Amino acid sequence: MRKIAVDAMGGDNAPKAIVEGVNQAIQAFPDIEIQLYGNQAAIEKYLMVSERVSIIHTDEKINSDDEPVKAIRKKKTASMVLAAKAVKEGEADAVLSAGNTGALLAAGLFVVGRIKGVDRPGLMSTLPTNDQKGFDMLDLGANAENTADHLHQYAILGSFYAKTVRHIANPRVGLLNNGTEETKGDPLRKETYALLSEDKTINFIGNIEARDLLSGVADVVVADGFTGNAVLKSIEGTAISIMGQLKTSIKSGGLKTKLGALLLKDSLYAMKDSLDYSSAGGAVLFGLKAPVVKSHGSSDAKAIFSTIKQVRTMLDADLVEQLTQVFAEGD
């Protein structure tokens, strides 16, 4: 039985969307148990009773605008902190929250703790590509600065995830750079390029450019946290902007335009779905002693369900145990 600690109070639609996602997951997966941390009365309002779900009541929670590290240290009984502590104390195998990302990163680092040999856990997501296969990118912003050694560790972590969770046999690892030639980039990129080229345990395919990410040029993309964060937010911002422009242009159009939009509805929805991160699961703070997974703040029940499914796959694959061994050997 896999035990997942879920922060019921994090995210824009908490606790409703969180609890409804849990209901779906409990029905779909008979091999999981869920611990819901948060306000008991608010949770019970939406919860379908099951002997595989328990509620751990607390009145305290971390808000989206709380300063992350301070919040983790001061709000010792916040739902997110209790969920992380449950993992630390062996009562749960993984943590899931849709709340304050920075606070979850801090809880992961300071409460759950790093795998020995991983210097700076990175935030990783599976992002969508045109061919629907997706790619894993890290660090998406857990760190503001990284060294070449960190980036090398991200390549190993990302490869492992792509292999064991996404079942890609020999994942292509690309280094995000300002050009594809070997000589491109700043000293950080050049040093990383050398480290990745020498590591025969990964399938390093060289430098890749941000322009080619969505066409599926690599299965794993390695970036420093500052650039990874900027790229992720650029992709999101552009997608939102284009969909918004199309909407405005349809709204301000005449009858002909509106009829056209109606006829095109399926295609437009298909496009929106392909940009939809909710089915790809959450962002993993990767390199910790247990899966710590962040679901998008605007997650609905479906997104929470997908993230629980993803956590379950990570647990089934014994990802953390395998990584612990890999990084121990590397020492």
Add this chain to the structure above:
Amino acid sequence: MRKIAVDAMGGDNAPKAIVEGVNQAIQAFPDIEIQLYGNQAAIEKYLMVSERVSIIHTDEKINSDDEPVKAIRKKKTASMVLAAKAVKEGEADAVLSAGNTGALLAAGLFVVGRIKGVDRPGLMSTLPTNDQKGFDMLDLGANAENTADHLHQYAILGSFYAKTVRHIANPRVGLLNNGTEETKGDPLRKETYALLSEDKTINFIGNIEARDLLSGVADVVVADGFTGNAVLKSIEGTAISIMGQLKTSIKSGGLKTKLGALLLKDSLYAMKDSLDYSSAGGAVLFGLKAPVVKSHGSSDAKAIFSTIKQVRTMLDADLVEQLTQVFAEGD
């Protein structure tokens, strides 16, 4: 009379698109003279004769896959190099090319030369926003590494451009960062934040995130060259990917979908236009002793015309003279 040196041999559609763009500009602007550098016979095939256009023949040209610095040093009579030399020797006031970006950057730095006080000229473009007003962003990749002083200089350069060329009275300058709070970012961002806050000659509005760029959150966006390049390419890649997905989804749809697309044609084109960089002009290598402007490699005649118009505006505003004075005072 403003004299513009144009590399007729650079870009995917050279010399046809270049010469046709020049034809349009010569007709539209009676106060400009154009020097076309390249193969005389190939140019004459498309050129409308005017006493304000001259051809300087050369057989040599820089290819898109040439190593930039080497190409500038070895191909001393390449069309791009001759155009840059014309500016250096006072025969022309500005250079325009749609060719090898790296080579044009090198020609700008080594042949045209920097304004005294500008340490690292940056590549700047006016990028589109939802409200059609656009924003100027630099550095987009002229440098792989930047210091806080460089970023401070970009804020001054960008503000000047927004004021004098785009006629924005008090341009809002934003620092691209991984969060909007003052304390965000790596040491480079924190140091830059302090410098920009102290400079009362610019209207610094604080940190901005890549997600908000296209919604017009700032008039000038300052970034290091590595991140700026990644963000620009992410925006381009995402736009191309979404338009491609929409096309595929329409093509594979039935009669209903195709009819819908036909009715929506105007809206879809309007959206495509708003993402179209060709009407916004070229990318300026900013901080040099004369305007050095790169038109997109795939430029058509319209894009070349727009870029010439942009160069003319920069010359009319005496931008370089003003900047020379500003940076001299700063010393």
